Structure formats: C-alpha cells, structure tokens
Amino acid sequence: MKDGNQAGILLSQPAWKEPMHGNLSALLADTLLVLLGLFGVAQCTVSAFSIPVKPIFLSICIALFAFLFLAIFSLKRWRMPILLILSAAYCVTAYLLRTYFLQGFVISTNQVLSTISDNSRFDLPQFRVNLPVGEYTNACSVFLAFVLFFLACYVCWAVRRHSFWLALLGTAPFLLVPLGFTITPAWPSVLMLLGFWATLLLSRLCANSSFGRTAAAGRVALLVLPAVALCLIAMSILMPQDTYTRPASIESLRQELEGGIYRSSLFSQQNGALGRVSLDSAGNRQYTGQTVLRVHNPSKTPLYLHAFSGSVYTGVSWESLPDSTYAELENSLYFNPQNMAGQLLSFYSLPEEQSLLMEIQVENVAANRNCIYAPYGLASRPEELSGTAFVHDAYIRVTSPFGISDYTLQAWDIPHFPRAVNLNLISEPFYSAEAAYRSFANTYYTQLPQNLREKLQWYCTQVGIPDAETAGQEAVIYAIANLVRTSGEYTLSPGTTPEGRDFVDYFLFENQKGYCVHFASAAVALLRSQGIPARYAEGYAVTAMDYDEEGWADIPDQHAHAWAEVYTPGLGWQPLEVTPGVRLSTGELNQQAQDALSEDSSTPESEAESSSEPESSSPESSSALEDSSALGSDETTGAIPFDFRTLQHVLAGIGVAGGAVLLVVLRRIFLIKRRKKRFHSANVNQSAIAIYKYLTDLTSSGASIDPYSEELALKAKFSQHTLTEEEMNALLSDADRAAHETYRTLPAVRKLFFKYGKCLL
Known part of the structure; x- marks a missing residue:
C-alpha cells in the first residue's frame, strides 16, 4: 500500500504448499x-x-x-x-x-x-x-x-x-x-x-x-x-568385475601407502605384526639405548628370547608356512612342536637334574606386545599361558588386543644338561610324534628358490664344505657356521639390497657387509642347500653379563637380534649363532653394535637385529641328545585358545549398562517433551497450572516460588479469566529461573539425580 497511514491487512505473496506428512x-x-x-x-x-x-x-x-x-x-x-x-x-x-x-x-x-x-x-x-x-x-x-x-x-x-x-x-x-x-x-x-x-x-x-x-x-x-x-x-x-584391473598408478599408490603403514614406528616397535620379516628394506640401523625388556632369571644363564621364526624364504622376505601345510602334521602330534625339548626332558630328567628347569619372568617395557619372547627348551604348555596362542611351530602370539606386559615361562637349561639322551628310553608316543615332525621339517625347512639352491651348492663345493652323508650333519653345520662368520664385514650401515636382487645372494657374493639379519639369513640358506633343516629366527639376546645380583637384566633395543635355527631330533629347534663377534656366555658383543648408538644411520626396522646378539648353542651343544623319538603337538588350529568367559561377562556388563543408560536418556527426553507440551497446550489456564505444579516439584530440591507466580496459578485455577501472554511468560520465566538456580546449587551427585532421575531440567 502506498499510503503508510492507511490501515489494512498485509498479505505475503501466496505460495502453494502441501501437507508435510502422510504423503x-x-x-x-x-x-x-x-x-x-x-x-x-x-x-x-x-x-x-x-x-x-x-x-x-x-x-x-x-x-x-x-x-x-x-x-x-x-x-x-x-x-x-x-x-x-x-x-x-x-x-x-x-x-x-x-x-x-x-x-x-x-x-x-x-x-x-x-x-x-x-x-x-x-x-x-x-x-x-x-x-x-x-x-x-x-x-x-x-x-x-x-x-x-x-x-x-x-x-x-x-x-x-x-x-x-x-x-x-x-x-x-x-x-x-x-x-x-x-x-x-x-x-x-x-x-x-x-x-x-x-x-x-x-x-x-x-x-x-x-x-x-x-x-x-x-x-x-x-x-x-x-x-x-x-x-x-x-x-x-x-566394466565386468572379473576382467577389471586397477590402473598401474593406483596400484603403485596403494603399495606405497601400505608400505608406509607397515614400516611406521607404530607397527615396527610396540605393535608390530607377526608372521613376516621384510628383507628388501633391511638397510642401515641405529638405536636409542632404550630398555625394551626386563628379564628375571635366577640362574643368570644366557638366553635367546625367541619372537618369530621365518619358514619360507622368498628372496626378499621370510614368511610363515601356510596353515594348510600343518593340517596333516597336527593329527600326528599330541603336543606343540615348540614344547618338544620340554616334553622330552620332563620324561628323561633325573630328580637331581630338575634344578635345570628355569623360571623366566619377562616384563615387556617397549618391545612388540603382540608376541611372547620365549626361551628355548620351553616347558610351559599352551594351556598354561592364558591370553596367548602357540602358532603352529613358529612363535607364540598374544590374543589380547592390548598385549601382555608381564608373564612367566618355564624352560630347561639345555646347554648345561649333563648327559646325552638315549632316545630308545623315550616312550613310543613321543618317538612317533618326533619322527612325524622330523619328516615335516626335512620337507618344508630345506626349501629354497631353485636358482639360489644351485648357486649355494656350487659355492659350498668351491669352499670345501664337507658332504653331510659322509662327514655327518654336525660337521656340515660347524663348517657353514664358520664360513658365514668370515663371509662378510659386520656393520650397521650395509645399505639396502638393490631392487630385484636376492637378499642372500647379494650379501654373500657382492656386498659382503651386513648385520645379524644378513648373517642369519645366509646361514639358513646355506644349511638348506645341503639338505639340513634350518630356519631364520629373531628376538632378543640376554648375555651372562646383563644380570644384576638379583638375577634381573635390563635389555636395551640394541639387543634385538637374529640367528639361525637348526632342527635337532628330540630337542626340536635350537639356536645357532653365526654373527661375528657375538658370544653370549662371556657377554662379548660386536664393538660396532656398541658404537651404533652414536652412528648416524637410518631408522631401524621392525625386524630383529643388533650386535648384542647372543651366542647360540654350537653344533656340539645342540646335539647333546642322540636321535630322539617322538614329538607331539597340541592341536593348533587357526583359532586362538582365548578364554572368552571373562569377555562374556564384560560384554554382558557393557550391554546391560548401555541399555540402562539408553533407557534413562530416552525417559528424560520423553518426560521433557511431554512437560513442554503441557506448558503450551491450547487451554492456557491448564498450561499455567502445569507450570505451577512443576514449580512445586522444584521446591523438593530447594527452589523457591515467586509470590506473583502463586497469584497467577490461583487466578488460573479459580478465575474464569484466561491468563494473558505476558502472565504466561512470567510463569515460564519463573520456572526456568527456579530450575537453573536450583541445579547450580546442588552437589554433583544430586545434580545427576535432579536431571536424569527426577527429570526436572
């Protein structure tokens, strides 16, 4: 309208709208x-x-x-x-x-x-x-x-x-x-x-x-x-799914991202994944000197604390054997292969030799908490270690997503066992089981890429390694161990293996520089080329000089180590030290490893290494037993023997608590919505009475009602006049004021009850 003084009804431009609901x-x-x-x-x-x-x-x-x-x-x-x-x-x-x-x-x-x-x-x-x-x-x-x-x-x-x-x-x-x-x-x-x-x-x-x-x-x-x-x-x-392939650029990006994740410190230090050791990125190393494990051993004997064994050599990594390869074997075993030495000595040891049964306590300070660092000669059985799983014959892993920081294991001090064992005196079940596992080891732990096998066999012939059939296995093991110790220079800065090159081949025949991972890998490959079952192993070394008077040893990160394992009938897998300058019994470590803390090298990788590598049992000590007999193994299926009963109670408790909380919250929402609806009903006087009743409920918690609000409530109750909008706003303001002031004066517990129990706010 042009005349601003004219009275009239102003209408907005009409718009067509349909109902919001019911469509x-x-x-x-x-x-x-x-x-x-x-x-x-x-x-x-x-x-x-x-x-x-x-x-x-x-x-x-x-x-x-x-x-x-x-x-x-x-x-x-x-x-x-x-x-x-x-x-x-x-x-x-x-x-x-x-x-x-x-x-x-x-x-x-x-x-x-x-x-x-x-x-x-x-x-x-x-x-x-x-x-x-x-x-x-x-x-x-x-x-x-x-x-x-x-x-x-x-x-x-x-x-x-x-x-x-x-x-x-x-x-x-x-x-x-x-x-x-x-x-x-x-x-x-x-x-x-x-x-x-x-x-x-x-x-x-x-x-x-x-x-x-x-x-x-x-x-x-x-x-x-x-x-x-x-x-x-x-x-x-x-774009059919069976013929679709990712573009090379996308696949390359995915591999780079995956590689970055697996090489990150998150996985390489405390939460690393088990089951694989990458060799293509085993480059320069450096250490901080941080304590990663604390070990208590009253006998103060040197130890190899085994974390993982690599079974399949690919040229760029050590992998675990597929689960399917164990299916037939485990039907022939009645205990886990990792318990072989413990099972044997529990049968054979005399009462006076029981003192060789050690109790090792390990406190994981900053090492990978996904695995158990176990000594050789393990006597503790799977059912005795709650929260863990014996993964076939390779390693022990933790089932808890948060890891285990403190555990105790029993193990036999095999290097100090005083006598050879006559396997003819061992029971038939053990003898049969050991024979089955020995056949398994001879089949799967002598495998190599064919081109590498032929080259290593030629190399052994050239350097004069004796034939195992004529000289015996012990002589071959001893000769290869000496050959590897002198085959290269120990250094924490060997560089990485060129892409496309075999790790062992490059180390033995070209670079000839490396640390424990290089020497151990080369020894295993050479042993396998001569038909001797061997594996790559890694973990931490504890020397005789590491213990204090009470038998505690603080193990720093430079004690991470890799070594070879050789299968010994009756005893199972035993360590073989092949890294130069490492002698566990006297505490001698390669000086370069001690100096590594001051070297300017690249960040260490998750796999084991270090110059603090312990001395392993020599071929002589590893053969302290004659051909044993049987091995047994607990049934190690893919499922981890985790006791779910405790988790059941936890989940049930969480479910009940969550349901209760949800009910409380939904109840409060419902009551508040219902109260607001009563406060704004079509009958204004009824709304005023509902507001006054709410005010009286607040008084039980210490609130005070304004006299004017009481007046309005009486007017709404007994008068035939309808309260005005200003009067209703005054009532609502008084209710809001009383609720918030009362809430602020209450202690914490009463606040919760006021808000969620009485639902007054």
Whole structure:
C-alpha cells in the first residue's frame, strides 16, 4: 500500500504448499531407499568377510525393522514412548538370547579379523568360540539381526530427514573398511549401496526445494531410483568385475601407502605384526639405548628370547608356512612342536637334574606386545599361558588386543644338561610324534628358490664344505657356521639390497657387509642347500653379563637380534649363532653394535637385529641328545585358545549398562517433551497450572516460588479469566529461573539425580 497511514491487512505473496506428512509417494520412496541401504550393508558385510548367516531370516528381519521404524518416524505423536518400549524389548531379548548374541559376536569378529589378516600383513588375533560348529550360522544370524536393529533405526531416521550425509556416515564404513584391505564384497551389494547414496543425494535436492517433502519430492525419488539402477547395471556390463584391473598408478599408490603403514614406528616397535620379516628394506640401523625388556632369571644363564621364526624364504622376505601345510602334521602330534625339548626332558630328567628347569619372568617395557619372547627348551604348555596362542611351530602370539606386559615361562637349561639322551628310553608316543615332525621339517625347512639352491651348492663345493652323508650333519653345520662368520664385514650401515636382487645372494657374493639379519639369513640358506633343516629366527639376546645380583637384566633395543635355527631330533629347534663377534656366555658383543648408538644411520626396522646378539648353542651343544623319538603337538588350529568367559561377562556388563543408560536418556527426553507440551497446550489456564505444579516439584530440591507466580496459578485455577501472554511468560520465566538456580546449587551427585532421575531440567 502506498499510503503508510492507511490501515489494512498485509498479505505475503501466496505460495502453494502441501501437507508435510502422510504423503504416500514420499513414504514409498523412503521405504525403498531404506530397504536398499539395509540390504546393501548386510550383504556387503556378509560377503566381504564370509560370515555364516541364514539369508531368509536376515531378510525378514531387515524388512520388519525397516517398516517398523519408518512407521514410527512417520508418527507425530507417541514416537518417544514407542522407542522406549522397543529399547526395553531389545534389552530383554538380548538377555534371553545372550549366548547366541555373544558367541555370534565372537564368530563374526573372528571372520572379520581372519579376512583382514589374509589380505594384509597384520597378524590379528582369533578368539575361542564356545559353541558347536553347527550353531555358528544361528549365532551369527542372531548377532547381525541385533546390529541391524540399531542400524535400521538410524537409517530410517536419516532417510526421513532426507539427510544424505547422515545416511552416508552410517553406511559407508561397511563398504570402505573391506575395500581398504582390498577385500571386494559381492558386486550386487556394492551396487545397492551406490544406488542408495545416489538416489538419496538426488532426491535431497527436491527435499530442499520450495516443494518441501511433498508428493512431488516422493515422485522424484521414485523416478530417480530406477534411473540410478539402470546406470549402475550399465556400468557393470561395460566394466565386468572379473576382467577389471586397477590402473598401474593406483596400484603403485596403494603399495606405497601400505608400505608406509607397515614400516611406521607404530607397527615396527610396540605393535608390530607377526608372521613376516621384510628383507628388501633391511638397510642401515641405529638405536636409542632404550630398555625394551626386563628379564628375571635366577640362574643368570644366557638366553635367546625367541619372537618369530621365518619358514619360507622368498628372496626378499621370510614368511610363515601356510596353515594348510600343518593340517596333516597336527593329527600326528599330541603336543606343540615348540614344547618338544620340554616334553622330552620332563620324561628323561633325573630328580637331581630338575634344578635345570628355569623360571623366566619377562616384563615387556617397549618391545612388540603382540608376541611372547620365549626361551628355548620351553616347558610351559599352551594351556598354561592364558591370553596367548602357540602358532603352529613358529612363535607364540598374544590374543589380547592390548598385549601382555608381564608373564612367566618355564624352560630347561639345555646347554648345561649333563648327559646325552638315549632316545630308545623315550616312550613310543613321543618317538612317533618326533619322527612325524622330523619328516615335516626335512620337507618344508630345506626349501629354497631353485636358482639360489644351485648357486649355494656350487659355492659350498668351491669352499670345501664337507658332504653331510659322509662327514655327518654336525660337521656340515660347524663348517657353514664358520664360513658365514668370515663371509662378510659386520656393520650397521650395509645399505639396502638393490631392487630385484636376492637378499642372500647379494650379501654373500657382492656386498659382503651386513648385520645379524644378513648373517642369519645366509646361514639358513646355506644349511638348506645341503639338505639340513634350518630356519631364520629373531628376538632378543640376554648375555651372562646383563644380570644384576638379583638375577634381573635390563635389555636395551640394541639387543634385538637374529640367528639361525637348526632342527635337532628330540630337542626340536635350537639356536645357532653365526654373527661375528657375538658370544653370549662371556657377554662379548660386536664393538660396532656398541658404537651404533652414536652412528648416524637410518631408522631401524621392525625386524630383529643388533650386535648384542647372543651366542647360540654350537653344533656340539645342540646335539647333546642322540636321535630322539617322538614329538607331539597340541592341536593348533587357526583359532586362538582365548578364554572368552571373562569377555562374556564384560560384554554382558557393557550391554546391560548401555541399555540402562539408553533407557534413562530416552525417559528424560520423553518426560521433557511431554512437560513442554503441557506448558503450551491450547487451554492456557491448564498450561499455567502445569507450570505451577512443576514449580512445586522444584521446591523438593530447594527452589523457591515467586509470590506473583502463586497469584497467577490461583487466578488460573479459580478465575474464569484466561491468563494473558505476558502472565504466561512470567510463569515460564519463573520456572526456568527456579530450575537453573536450583541445579547450580546442588552437589554433583544430586545434580545427576535432579536431571536424569527426577527429570526436572
């Protein structure tokens, strides 16, 4: 209107809007989106990690949860009470099915960790399952159904809000985590998730337009969904998954990132993965002198603390044998091969020789906490070391994700055992088991790349290494040990092996400079070329000079060491020292290793090394026993013998506590919303009475009511006049003031009760 003094009604420009709720097309679009997202997540997880489930049961659960939560989030009233009831029902059901729920969690976790381990260099733990194999599918189905309950609630909430970013945040990890470890889920599940995200993103544009969440928005979403589906199907046809390969640049970037992760200090020092020793990056070393282990040994004998044994030589690394190679062997063993010497001497030792049974206490200060540093002659059996797993014949790893910092082991002092053992006196079970393992060692621990084997055999002939069949194994071992000690110069700065070159070949025939990793690898390769079972080993050395008066030894990082292992019938694997300048019994260490703290070298790698390398048992001492007889082995399956009973109680406690907290929070939200609704009802006087009742509730906690508020409450109760807006605002202000002032004066415990118990704020 042009005349500002004229009275009249000013109307804004008309706009056409439809109701926000109750739109069938929008609800149908949301239903299809939620089903697409939930089915994509479920199939993606199950297919990527091979989790055993019942597809029909899981599909029914997904559909039921989707329809249920979409219906709830479409309600204008009673939404919170229904969610509270569902949460209570969830907690009750979880308790009734707690066995399946907890065991399903363990089985699913094992599958995820196992798949990641198979597709990475991580050596992740496995947990013991206390359920028959036939029940695995039922347990996993129940567990995933419980997970999908919460996920369905979240996805339905995000979709009803048409929030692309919230939906992406809740569903993307289920695809990105497997892809991060180059694990490809089933392609249909990937298409489902891509379709879910693309449709939600495009329809969100309509949801934010002037139409709002209208029938038009719903129709757009319904049109976008098939269009996106057609695009994804066309992409699948044009780029078949069975023929697709990553571009070289992308693959190179992935390898560089992976290499950076595995070479980082996070994994190389305290949390390193087990199962592999990389040789292609074994370059220069330096040390800080930091104490990494504290060892208590009352007998003060020198020790090799074994952490890992490399079985397969690839030219650039030492790897573990595949699990499948142990399947037939373990049926022939009744104890673990790492316990062979302990098992033998427990049969054979005389009462006066029991003093040779040592008790070694190890405190892990800053070493890799994923493994157990164990002495040779180990007498402690797998069932005696809770929280650990004997990984076949190679090493002992910790099952706890946080590692073990303090443990005690029993071991025999084999080098000081006073007499040779007549294996004919050993029981038949041990004799048969040892024979089975000896055959296994002769098969798998003499393998080498063929070109390297031929070159090393020629080299041994040229330098005069005797033939094992005529001179005996002991003579060959002794000759090779001496040859390796004099085959190169000890240094912590040998440089790295050129790309494409064999590590041992480059060290022996060209560079001839290195530290313990080089000498040990060369010795194992030479022994294998002569048909003698040998392995690469690494860990820490404890010399006789390291102990104090009470038998404690502080082991610094420069005591990290690598050595060779030779199989001795009856005793199992025994250390063989081949690094020059190392003598464990006298505490002699290579002087360059002592000076290494001041050298300007590159950062040390995770594999063992150091010049503080201990003296290993010589061929003579390692043959203190004649041909023994049997070996045995505990059944070492891929699953770690972790006692899950304690974890069950912890998870149950966390679940109960979490459910209780959730119920408390939901109850508070519900009561606050109901109170606000009463404060702003259509009947103004009834709202005023509700506010005054709230004020009287506050007085029980020490609040005071303004006299004017009492006046207004009486007026609302007994007068026929309706309170004005100013009077209602005065009442609300007094209630807000009284609540906050009372809350500030309460102690911490009463504050919690005031806020979450009485729900007065």
